[in-house]
Amino acid sequence: MAVVLSRALAGVLGTAAVAGLTLAAAPAATAGPCLPVATVSLTGGAVVARGYRQCGGVTGGQAVILDDEVRVQRADPGSGAWYTLMIGVGTATHVCMGSATNTYRAITPYRTSVPVTVPCG
Structure with missing residues (x-):
């Protein structure tokens, strides 16, 4: 039974x-305090955004990684406004269409990355 x-x-x-x-x-x-992380990088012809929270140890002392919704955003060079290109959970990827220089960032509900300017159209 x-x-x-x-x-x-x-x-x-x-x-x-x-x-x-x-x-x-x-x-x-229960997880301890969480540190939000948002990163963006140019990797293999694509802009890759990563968003997660790294939480303090639970029983056993292991850290817990919680994937968050993350967006790849590109700045409009004329207005400075940010436009969302891709959305994902944990990661989001925008494949480059050319080599024009643009500025990108990753944004989650908890944090915004430092913008990067890379040759990716």
Whole structure:
């Protein structure tokens, strides 16, 4: 006989006796403070944006990486306005169409990267 308790229910009950079985529930691991990261680079003929949060250790001391929505944006050279070219989760890639020099950045809900000016149209 298999007995399954959701983590939330197990956290509330702590220890439960079901059909003669005793189940002990451990509290759910929680991540520590998170550091948001947003980077953009020219890699192999494409502008690649990366966006994630690196969170402090959980039980066992391992860091947790949480991918965020990230956008590759290009600045309009005339107005300075930023336009979104690609959107992804964790990474977003804009393939270069020529070698005109443009300025790009990565933007997540938590952070904006330092802009880079590269030969990528």
